[in-house]
Amino acid sequence: xxxxxxxxxxxxxxxxxxxxxxxxxxxxxxxxxxxxxxxxxxxxxxxxxxxxxxxxxxxxxxxxxxxxxxxxxxxxxxxxxxxxxxxxxxxxxxxxxxxxxxxxxxxxxxxxxxxxxxxxxxxxxxxxxxxxxxxxxxxxxxxxxxxxxxxxxxxxxxxxxxxxxxxxxxxxxxxxxxxxxxxxxxxxxxxxxxxxxxxxxxxxxxxxxxxxxxxxxxxxxxxxxxxxxxxxxxxxxxxxxxxxxxxxxxxxxxxxxxxxxxxxxxxxxxxxxxxxxxxxxxxxxxxxxxxxxxxxxxxxxxxxxxxxxxxxxxxxxxxxxxxxxxxxxxxxxxxxxxxxxxxxxxxxxxxxxxxxxxxxxxxxxxxxxxxxxxxxxxxxxxxxxxxxxxxxxxxxxxxxxxxxxxxxxxxxxxxxxxxxxxxxxxxxxxxxxxxxxxxxxxxxxxxxxxxxxxxxxxxxxxxxxxxxxxxxxxxxxxxxxxxxxxxxxxxxxxxxxxxxxxxxxxxxxxxxxxxxxxxxxxxxxxxxxxxxxxxxxxxxxxxxxxxxxxxxx
Amino acid sequence: xxxxxxxxxxxxxxxxxxxxxxxxxxxxxxxxxxxxxxxxxxxxxxxxxxxxxxxxxxxxxxxxxxxxxxxxxxxxxxxxxxxxxxxxxxxxxxxxxxxxxxxxxxxxxxxxxxxxxxxxxxxxxxxxxxxxxxxxxxxxxxxxxxxxxxxxxxxxxxxxxxxxxxxxxxxxxxxxxxxxxxxxxxxxxxxxxxxxxxxxxxx
Numbered sequence: 001x002x003x004x005x006x007x008x009x010x011x012x013x014x015x016x017x018x019x020x021x022x023x024x025x026x027x028x029x030x031x032x033x034x035x036x037x038x039x040x041x042x043x044x045x046x047x048x049x050x051x052x053x054x055x056x057x058x059x060x061x062x063x064x065x066x067x068x069x070x071x072x073x074x075x076x077x078x079x080x081x082x083x084x085x086x087x088x089x090x091x092x093x094x095x096x097x098x099x100x101x102x103x104x105x106x107x108x109x110x111x112x113x114x115x116x117x118x119x120x121x122x123x124x125x126x127x128x129x130x131x132x133x134x135x136x137x138x139x140x141x142x143x144x145x146x147x148x149x150x151x152x153x154x155x156x157x158x159x160x161x162x163x164x165x166x167x168x169x170x171x172x173x174x175x176x177x178x179x180x181x182x183x184x185x186x187x188x189x190x191x192x193x194x195x196x197x198x199x200x201x202x203x204x205x206x207x208x209x210x211x212x213x214x215x216x217x218x219x220x221x222x223x224x225x226x227x228x229x230x231x232x233x234x235x236x237x238x239x240x241x242x243x244x245x246x247x248x249x250x251x252x253x254x255x256x257x258x259x260x261x262x263x264x265x266x267x268x269x270x271x272x273x274x275x276x277x278x279x280x281x282x283x284x285x286x287x288x289x290x291x292x293x294x295x296x297x298x299x300x301x302x303x304x305x306x307x308x309x310x311x312x313x314x315x316x317x318x319x320x321x322x323x324x325x326x327x328x329x330x331x332x333x334x335x336x337x338x339x340x341x342x343x344x345x346x347x348x349x350x351x352x353x354x355x356x357x358x359x360x361x362x363x364x365x366x367x368x369x370x371x372x373x374x375x376x377x378x379x380x381x382x383x384x385x386x387x388x389x390x391x392x393x394x395x396x397x398x399x400x401x402x403x404x405x406x407x408x409x410x411x412x413x414x415x416x417x418x419x420x421x422x423x424x425x426x427x428x429x430x431x432x433x434x435x436x437x438x439x440x441x442x443x444x445x446x447x448x449x450x451x452x453x454x455x456x457x458x459x460x461x462x463x464x465x466x467x468x469x470x471x472x473x474x475x476x477x478x479x480x481x482x483x484x485x486x487x488x489x490x491x492x493x494x495x496x497x498x499x500x501x502x503x504x505x506x507x508x509x510x511x512x513x514x515x516x517x518x519x520x521x522x523x524x525x526x527x528x529x530x531x532x533x534x535x536x537x538x539x540x541x542x543x544x545x546x547x548x549x550x551x552x553x
Numbered sequence: 554x555x556x557x558x559x560x561x562x563x564x565x566x567x568x569x570x571x572x573x574x575x576x577x578x579x580x581x582x583x584x585x586x587x588x589x590x591x592x593x594x595x596x597x598x599x600x601x602x603x604x605x606x607x608x609x610x611x612x613x614x615x616x617x618x619x620x621x622x623x624x625x626x627x628x629x630x631x632x633x634x635x636x637x638x639x640x641x642x643x644x645x646x647x648x649x650x651x652x653x654x655x656x657x658x659x660x661x662x663x664x665x666x667x668x669x670x671x672x673x674x675x676x677x678x679x680x681x682x683x684x685x686x687x688x689x690x691x692x693x694x695x696x697x698x699x700x701x702x703x704x705x706x707x708x709x710x711x712x713x714x715x716x717x718x719x720x721x722x723x724x725x726x727x728x729x730x731x732x733x734x735x736x737x738x739x740x741x742x743x744x745x746x747x748x749x750x751x752x753x754x755x756x
Contacts, residue, residue: 474576
């Protein structure tokens, strides 16, 4: 039986993309698989009694070494802010290519804590900073120093000791350009070095909390229990900075979604499912309920989504246990069709993610296809004709062409770069100034403009001739020729409408990172947790691949 | 040191700010990034050009022919470069292409370099007393490494170099003869068991 890939017109809608969940394809999970047989080491731990100073952690295999260099600083409570406008953080980090010399550490000590206003070199690969969850960190220090383990209920509510507020890579602030390292096999997956940084930061937070507790009361202090450590991750506050990324990297977006869609298609096509595979799938679905019930958020929007997810997953478990037989042919196809009929978008994508769990043979080759050599598709094929371009738009952007951009609510917002922080922002074009400096992120509107322009052109006009008098549409002409080859490269929705929920764009990207427990703090930023439940570095050589569904929390 | 990614982003935004469309600004970002990668002074020249552009009205050439003469001011190297890229399938059929008066020719070169990659042919450029070879966007061969590039070219001549060997048949044979010294003469019995041996091709 052949199953078709799902229609981009359905999957690439923002509400669907904003319902995606982590899966075996997620970057933090593929990072752990890739680096599980590397040698992990804490090379330097030079903190004072209060936990301030430097530390270095590394992964090494043969001649290749990646080192996380950490700088923990004392800051006042009133200086602590997760916002991008902050200038001081509890800790700052960089991932260094190799093992840093004492001179390197000295240089980095001057630059890394400054973050965006510091300068890095091609030897540094990623850059980040993080703030303590002061409430949790202090509680853990107090408990450990008194010889007790911390209150698990408090840990459950937060899920981490530190929260990163940005992770930068790919040439930002002088960091190494991607092209310098792109041929390294171990990082042939998107954001792998960013994942490494966050993973090692997590270990630093455990070491630091143990260290501070020890010096607070060296006679009584105990270490944080390993199982508790394992159930703590690293938090992250994410704002709109992430949203334009998925618009600005169309072939990369396509490769992420296409990998997910191909995985689903191949799983639906499996004729006979082995008992151990169906058992693993059901086990993961059931155990994952804890992830839903421990998902805390004050956001009413997300609470409604969680409630309907929980209700639908329970309904699904009831269906699987009482009305379904895995011995039928193509059982996962049956399951998928049932989900489409009986579940909300959030639940459909949740179960789709879990379907991948038994199938390393399907997933591993797809992980290798999730990067993109974007420059290869940059040039516009200018010898083609306007008729061909029109046909591409008609086929690939059919739902976008139905949007009426003359209506105010359909072009209510605009994207711009803020002058003070050089970060993307979204604003109401009728209330705020600056729409004349709009970023090219209103793809739906501009594609429609292009289509309308093409309707009045001769069919045999070449694209070169068309562009000579329509240069303002060049950016969308390029995209149309990209989507011709990459059907999942474009969000099939209006990114400037009055009703846009920008966190849907963030969630799409964060789900591919492998984030859990999306906690929207408004429609423009959210908090998440990464690596919660993940093996500790000392356990990497042999760990349970389904750890994500088996946290104590 | 600025990374190439920073250079591309800053150039794209600056180009938009001086009035180019986003699509063209993207092209300029890519081109200047490439010049800087090759060790040529892209940022410096683009900066100077954008300053001069505020007071002069450079000519736009949208359709390239074999002979192109700017009527008043010099040609804008960016619009010229974009036109060259877009019309590559037709201009590569010309034997020679001549331009009179181009401002900041190094900026034009960055687009020619990309055109060389698209057409799959090297491009030879001669202007005033200078010669430059654009090699499939892999490198730019010139004597201008880290040197000031002229701000103006009075006459530029462009030729697509046909794909051909850079050596004579005699030179090749001489080298190949040396390479043959790594080969081993096969024995008769080995020849009998090699792939395809013992079968008729009509099987």
